[in-house]
Structures are given as structure tokens and as C-alpha cells.
Amino acid sequence: MRFIGSKTLLLDQIKYVVDEKAPNAKSFCDIFSGTAAVARYFKQWYQVYSNDLLYFSYVLQRATVENDSVPEFARLEEETGIQDPIDYFNGREKKELEELPKERRFFQNTYAPAGGRMYLNDDNALRIDFARCTVEDWKKAELLNEDEYYYLTACIVEGIPFVSNTSGTYGAFHKKWERRSYKRYELFRLAVPHNGKQNQCFNENGTELLKRIQGDVLYIDPPYNARQYLSNYHVLETAARYDYPEVKGVTGQRPVEGQKSDFCMKHRAVPAFEELLENARFQHIILSYSTDGLMSLEEIESAMKKYGKPETFHIYEIPYRRYKSRKVKETERLKELLFYIEKQVPPCT
Structure with missing residues (x-):
């Protein structure tokens, strides 16, 4: 399915980060699931949680992530x-x-x-x-x-x-x-990929959901521009x-x-991101974001270091297409970025 910001082409890079930073992980949460492409992919190896505020996204998740056949x-x-x-x-x-x-x-x-x-x-x-x-x-x-x-x-x-x-x-x-x-x-x-695990899907505000679930890897792929x-x-x-x-x-x-996302609003994106990180009870946090997003790299780094271990913060740069606009010079290359940080969290119960 054609979808704004789809990460289908970045699945291998995301897996690389997970393998490098969380080799012993058993669970994976896709908190902004969209078409559920990331959740389905990681279902091969992990117990998966997936979520999205859009109901059609939940339907796709429910059919192919929570269903195990x-x-x-x-x-x-x-x-x-x-x-x-x-x-x-x-x-x-x-x-x-x-x-x-x-x-x-x-x-x-x-x-x-x-x-x-x-x-x-x-x-x-x-x-x-x-x-x-x-x-x-x-x-x-x-x-x-x-x-x-x-x-x-x-x-x-x-x-x-x-x-x-x-x-x-x-x-x-x-x-x-x-x-x-x-x-x-x-x-x-x-x-429908099969993994024999208790995968769960949700249709709610991700920030509120994170108060109730916990696990190993949290993957965050929020909206990055003003398009709701x-x-x-x-x-x-x-x-x-x-x-x-x-x-x-x-x-x-x-x-x-009530389905407008704070991540699509310049003045609300950073506070929404910080609240998400504060509620997260996952040891390994990975964020996908673009260099033309509403949050700056400095704002992202500051927020992640505030709620994670600063010494573990790392950025992976993935150039993926040339981009022309009034904001980006023709000679510049837009980058998709993967941000990683480890967070100190209580053991899973």
C-alpha cells in the first residue's frame, strides 16, 4: 500500500540497529504502525505489539499481526x-x-x-x-x-x-x-506471518498505551510533517x-x-515526543525521522538524552533520495535518520 513515510525500504536498516543494540531482545513494539509493514516484518523474530490511532491501520494490524495464520x-x-x-x-x-x-x-x-x-x-x-x-x-x-x-x-x-x-x-x-x-x-x-507468540494490536493514543505495556524494543515512526x-x-x-x-x-x-496528531503540529511535536519517551518502559528505543521533519535534530537529541542514557545515544544516517523544495537546496540530499538510545527501565513483569 502507498503510504506517507512508509518504511518498507528501510526494514533491513532498522533490523541492523536492533541486532547491534538489542541482540537479546524478545519483544518489539511498533507504536505508530501505519500499514503494519514494520510490525509484520519483525514478527519473524519477536513477540510484537503494534498500534495506531487510525482504525484502518488497526484493521491491517489485527488481520496480519495479531492473527497468527x-x-x-x-x-x-x-x-x-x-x-x-x-x-x-x-x-x-x-x-x-x-x-x-x-x-x-x-x-x-x-x-x-x-x-x-x-x-x-x-x-x-x-x-x-x-x-x-x-x-x-x-x-x-x-x-x-x-x-x-x-x-x-x-x-x-x-x-x-x-x-x-x-x-x-x-x-x-x-x-x-x-x-x-x-x-x-x-x-x-x-x-499472515506465523510466530506462535501472543502478539497484540491496539487502536489508541500511543502515549497512553505506553503506560500499560512494556518490553525490549520500542520503534517510533511518528508523522514528521504537517499533513494529518x-x-x-x-x-x-x-x-x-x-x-x-x-x-x-x-x-x-x-x-x-479527535484523530489529529500532535506530531503534525510544530509547536506540539517536541512536547508530544518527550511525553512518549517519558512513558516508555522499553529498554531500547529507536526513532525513525527525516531531516525535513518538524522536530530538529537538536531537539530530538535533547529529548532522547533527557529520558535515556546519554552515552548510548547514536544516529544512523540513511540517504535515500534527492529532494527539491524551497527549504532544501537542489544539491543537498534528504536523509532518513534512525536514532537510538537505551533507557533504564524496571524489569518486565
């Missing part, structure tokens, strides 16, 4: 004869989709031309509506358990970016149809919740619902 859908098969619900949804013909009552077609009525917007074409929006409504109906009829429900919902959400008429985020849609928007929407079959994530991924949030929100404006934004 792909669900079997035994009750669904027993009652309906459907052996593979993903194949079932992807194989539906348009005439079958049209049986869905118009008042239940939130995506078609809101995000497609039928609703005056162009995030998706009408057929693909209806496919999403059909799948999402059917999953809700199955859950209500107790044909799905929690693991199965979250897995199917995540597969629905994960398939949307492949046919979206956007540049990657959902702050706006293109006024002309892009090539990908002509593709037929399909649920994306997600792999909910406004950029509101379509995916609605696909996950499917709560028929009252949307506003040309772009059909859903209510913010």
Missing part, C-alpha cells in the same frame, strides 16, 4: 458452502452486485461519479460496497469470528489503492481517470469502519473524531 472460515463454509470468501467476492458479476440496495452503497453514493466524486469508478465502488456490506452481514449472522472479520475487512481495504484515482493519498482525486482506475477492483489476499493522516486516508478509514459518516466538501472528508 490465515483464518479458516469454517462456519461460513458450513452454512453457505463458500470455501474461499476472497474468491467469492472477486468472482461476482455485476448483475449480482446490483442486488445490493442503493441506500447501502455508501462508496458508490459518496466516492464515485454517482456521488459526484472520482476517487473510484462506479463499478469498483459498488464492488467495495458489496463486499463490505456482505462481511458486515456475515458477522451479524455470526458466520465470522473476530479473526475472520478483521482479515476480510483488511483484504477489502488493501485492495482499494490499486484502483484509486489518486496520486497515492486521498486528500483529493484526479479530475481525469488515471490508468489504474480502470482496473477491476479485487480484494487483496494478505499473507486522517485527511489523507479518509477513504480507507471509512472502508474499514463502514460507518456511513456525514462527509463534507468536494473531497468528502469524514469527521476528524
Whole structure:
């Protein structure tokens, strides 16, 4: 999935830092999980905690991190004869989709031309509506358990970016149809890594969550600029919740619902970071951040040394792309940075 600040290309570098600084670690916490790519990757070796304030992120985590295998859908098969619900949804013909009552077609009525917007074409929006409504109906009829429900919902959400008429985020849609928007929407079959451990996922404020959990490695990948994530991924949030929100404006934004991040505000980012560090009961703390972020390197270093052992502080620089803007000269290279510090914490109980 295309996602602002995705760390998919940095997984090996993050693992290098963990191996170097925390070779005996048994648990790993991804406190700002996003697409859950980091949490899934580290699930190979550790008991994983993951968290995000966005519900669609939680759905992805719940499906692939807390789930430890792909669900079997035994009750669904027993009652309906459907052996593979993903194949079932992807194989539906348009005439079958049209049986869905118009008042239940939130995506078609809101995000497609039928609703005056162009995030998706009408057929693909209806496919999403059909799948999402059917999953809700199955859950209500107790044909799905929690693991199965979250897995199917995540597969629905994960398939949307492949046919979206956007540049990657959902702050706006293109006024002309892009090539990908002509593709037929399909649920994306997600792999579920297995580790046999008690992995846990959360959908809450990370600072508050850290008061209740503890472990070995805490990985922090907060927003680093002023772009609020909910406004950029509101379509995916609605696909996950499917709560028929009252949307506003040309772009059909859903209510913010207290999901604004302090890390996206210049005057709040540093205090929010310090509070996060203060609450953290993890021995090894790793922060991902960019050189064009709202917090300066000096502010980050000061905060980490305030709550960790100053002598253990270390910065790893990872040049990853050339960047042009009014703030950065053409000849300069933007860097992704990994910051490490050890913190004195009580033993895990």
C-alpha cells in the first residue's frame, strides 16, 4: 500500500540497529504502525505489539499481526458452502452486485461519479460496497469470528489503492481517470506471518498505551510533517469502519473524531515526543525521522538524552533520495535518520 513515510525500504536498516543494540531482545513494539509493514516484518523474530490511532491501520494490524495464520472460515463454509470468501467476492458479476440496495452503497453514493466524486469508478465502488456490506452481514449472522472479520475487512481495504484515482493519498482525486482506475477492483489476499507468540494490536493514543505495556524494543515512526493522516486516508478509514459518516466538501472528508496528531503540529511535536519517551518502559528505543521533519535534530537529541542514557545515544544516517523544495537546496540530499538510545527501565513483569 502507498503510504506517507512508509518504511518498507528501510526494514533491513532498522533490523541492523536492533541486532547491534538489542541482540537479546524478545519483544518489539511498533507504536505508530501505519500499514503494519514494520510490525509484520519483525514478527519473524519477536513477540510484537503494534498500534495506531487510525482504525484502518488497526484493521491491517489485527488481520496480519495479531492473527497468527490465515483464518479458516469454517462456519461460513458450513452454512453457505463458500470455501474461499476472497474468491467469492472477486468472482461476482455485476448483475449480482446490483442486488445490493442503493441506500447501502455508501462508496458508490459518496466516492464515485454517482456521488459526484472520482476517487473510484462506479463499478469498483459498488464492488467495495458489496463486499463490505456482505462481511458486515456475515458477522451479524455470526458466520465470522473476530479473526475472520478483521482479515476480510483488511483484504477489502488493501485492495482499494490499486484502483484509486489518486496520486497515492486521498486528500483529493484526479479530475481525469488515471490508468489504474480502470482496473477491476479485487480484494487483496494478505499473507499472515506465523510466530506462535501472543502478539497484540491496539487502536489508541500511543502515549497512553505506553503506560500499560512494556518490553525490549520500542520503534517510533511518528508523522514528521504537517499533513494529518486522517485527511489523507479518509477513504480507507471509512472502508474499514463502514460507518456511513456525514462527509463534507468536494473531497468528502469524514469527521476528524479527535484523530489529529500532535506530531503534525510544530509547536506540539517536541512536547508530544518527550511525553512518549517519558512513558516508555522499553529498554531500547529507536526513532525513525527525516531531516525535513518538524522536530530538529537538536531537539530530538535533547529529548532522547533527557529520558535515556546519554552515552548510548547514536544516529544512523540513511540517504535515500534527492529532494527539491524551497527549504532544501537542489544539491543537498534528504536523509532518513534512525536514532537510538537505551533507557533504564524496571524489569518486565
